[in-house]
Amino acid sequence: MFSKMIHNKIWQKPHRLLQHVQSRLPSFAFTSISNHIKSVINRLNKHNPLKRKNYDLPLDKNEDTHFLVLLIALMSFLAVLSISGTIAMDTMTNRWSSGLENKVTVEISVETKEGHILSQETIGQETLELYKMLSKHPDVKSADVLGYEDIQELLSPWLGDSMNMKDIPLPGLIAVELQNIDEDGLQAFTKDIEKTSRYAQLETHREWLSDLIHFTKTLQTLALIITIIIGFITVIAIAYAVRTRLALHHNEVELLHHMGARDNYIAEQFRGHAIALSFKGGVIGTAAGLVVTYALTLLSSHSGTDLIPVIHIGAWGIVILCAVPILVCIVAVATSQLTVLRNLAKMP
Amino acid sequence: MIRFKNVHFRYNPHGRDILHDMNFTLKRGSYHFLTGPSGAGKTSLINLLFLGNIPTQGKITIFGQNINKASRKEMCTLRQNIGVVFQDFRLLPHLSAFDNVALPLRISGRPNNEIQSHVSELLDWVGLGDQKNNRPETLSGGQQQRVAIARAIIAQPKLLLADEPTGNLDDQIGFRLMGLFEQLNRMGTTIVIATHNPNIIEQFGHPCLRLVDGSVKQDNPALHIKKKIRHVF
Structure with a gap:
């Protein structure tokens, strides 16, 4: 049904266009143009795999x-899910990396390294001192003290909105955006903070971010391996079908x-x-995969919690996903050609 | 034109020779009957002639080309110049009579309008003009055989091979088709017909290739010229 529809839309359209042009052009000009167009259409039709x-x-x-x-549709569906997963993870990693680039958090912990509990008054004073120093520091682009509301918002995914923060001892937190500084500059900046407050700790996010990125890269590699396995299974299935035929x-x-x-x-x-079958299967599988991917995107953006990251595929991602049926066709053509030629070579 | 020199052939590499030490030459435009008892190797020899098999040993030259040295592409070109009427017809069951006959022209890449006119003309000639859209399963044995013969001659081959071509035909149509082969032969086509029918051999008086126990004996052509003259007068 799909192939017939596409055949009608793509391959018969030039003929209708030709009839339309014919009605508007003077006959003498039309003859040479139409002959040229007809020869182009005939040449296209000769290579039209969807034409019966x-x-x-x-x-x-x-x-x-x-x-x-059905098998090709299923393989295309899994390939689309696997590729969209890879793209979504890549987008997510980029967003995390760029979002936390040059951003650090300075923290006055409630509990000191020696195990003493600091009063909220002391934490407030130390935080203020630090903020004054950071505001004037040449390597700092901006510094913002996080208030009760900000900390509550940060903790709400874990503790819920109903929790009264006044009952909990909260640390002093300053979100700092740095200029572009190297590792030495960061060490000097750490010393300046320690000089201002002996309770202050610098959280650069680098360690956990690198773990997270490493984890997502592993998942991406896994998705890529799955895509390759899907491709391999498709090749085997097509080769087997061709050999059976x-x-x-x-x-x-x-x-x-x-x-x-x-x-x-x-x-x-x-x-x-092989082109006709794989294109049909590829289009069905890719369409189903795109629907599921779109549903997951909607679901992630309306989840209402920050714990589930928003899946974003992007324009290039959609282009890549839409190319899956074409890739399937290329794989099918190459497999069928090689299988047939190898078998025919056995004939004298 | 066609030359067999010390040709041996066996299907199984460890088996015995089906054809052994075959030496004969068929001149361009010649007409031969291939005879011999069942199991003598007629079909195997026909297979070698249309390049369906290659000899286990020896040299075959067809249209001046040594097939042992021919490339795959050259073998295809050689095959396109050979028409074969198989004993079991080998018509493609999903294609109409028209499409079956058109196959050799399609394979050699002839234009559609040429295919249309030539095939229709030939089907009319063999008396199947009104059956051209029918599939082989709806045709009688004789009609199927005529389709097979039409398919073999449509591309005007240089060599025409036929394995028992009149086997399923009544005498009248059989002789009419033999007349067609005569006509093709007069136009320069080399013809080899495997047959058991002594009436046909006697009637048309062409030289025979007699197969006995896998080796071939070529009749003296002079004898056949005498026979033919006697037949004409």
């Missing part, structure tokens, strides 16, 4: 055709060979069939 073709071999009559379309139609293939058909003539029949 009278195969010398009854490849489209096989019972497992629907199974193969070659065995089923051995007599017909042999007859064509004996009549002087070139290997490429026979392979072309299988190629056309």
Whole structure:
């Protein structure tokens, strides 16, 4: 149904366009233009894999055709999910990295290194001293003291909105955005903070961020491996289907060979069939995969919690996902061509 | 034109020779009957002639080309110049009579309008003009055989091979088709017909390739010229 629809839309449109142009152009100008356009259309139609073709071999009559379309659709669906997962993770990692770049947090802990509990008054004074120093520091772009509301907002995913923060001893937190400084500059900045307050600790986020990025990179590699495995299974399935068809139609293939058909003539029949099947399966699977990806994107953006990251695919991501049926077709064509030629080479 | 020199052939590498030490030459435009008892190797020899198999040993030259040295592409071109009527017809069941006959022209890349006119004309000639859209399963044995013959001659081959071509035909159509082969032969086509039918061999009086126990004996052509003259007068 899809292939017929696409055939009608893409390949018959030029003919309608030609008729429209014909009605508006004077006949003398039209003749040469229309001949040229017709030859281009005929050339296009000659290579149109979706155009119904009278195969010398009854490849489209096989019972497992629907199974193969289903299998390719399933593989395309899994490939789309796997690729969209990889893209989403990449976008997420970039967002985390760029969001936390040059950002540090200075903290006055409630409990000191020696195990003493600081009063809220002391924490407030130390925080203020630090803020004054940071405001004048040459390496600091901006510094913001986090109030009760900010800390409550940060902790709400874990503790809930109903918790009264006044009952809990809270640390002093200053969010600092630094200028672009190197490792030495960061060490000097740490010393300046320690000089101002002996209770202050610098949290650069680098350690946990690098762990997180490492984890997502591992997941991305895993997704890539899964995509390769899917591709490999698709290749095996198509090769197996082509070999089965070659065995089923051995007599017909042999007859064509004996009549002087070139290997490429026979392979072309299988190629056309493989394109039609893989395109059909690829489009169905990719469409289903895109629907699921879109549903997951909507779900993540309306989850209402910051714990679930928002999935974002982006324009390039969609382009890559939409290219899956074309990739499937390329894989199918290459597999079918190689399988047929290898089998035909055994004939004298 | 076609030359077999010390040709041996066996299907199984460890088995016995089906054809052994075959030496004969078929001149361009010649007409031969291939005879011999069942199991003598007629079909194997036909297979070697249309390059369906390659010899286990020896040299075959077809249209001046040594097939042992021919490239894959050259073998295809050689095959396109050979028409074969198989004993079991080997028509493609999913194609109509028209498409079956059109196959050799499609394979050699002829334009559609040429295919349309030539195939229709030939099907009319063999009396199947009104059956051209029918599939082989709806045709009788004789009609299927005529489709197979039409397919073999449509591309005007240089060599025409036929394995028992009149086997399923009544005498009248059989002789009419033999007449067609005669006509093709007069146009320069080399013809080899495997047959059991002594009437046809006697009637048309062409030289015979007699297969006995896997080796070939070529009749003296002079004898056949005498026979033919006797037949004409």
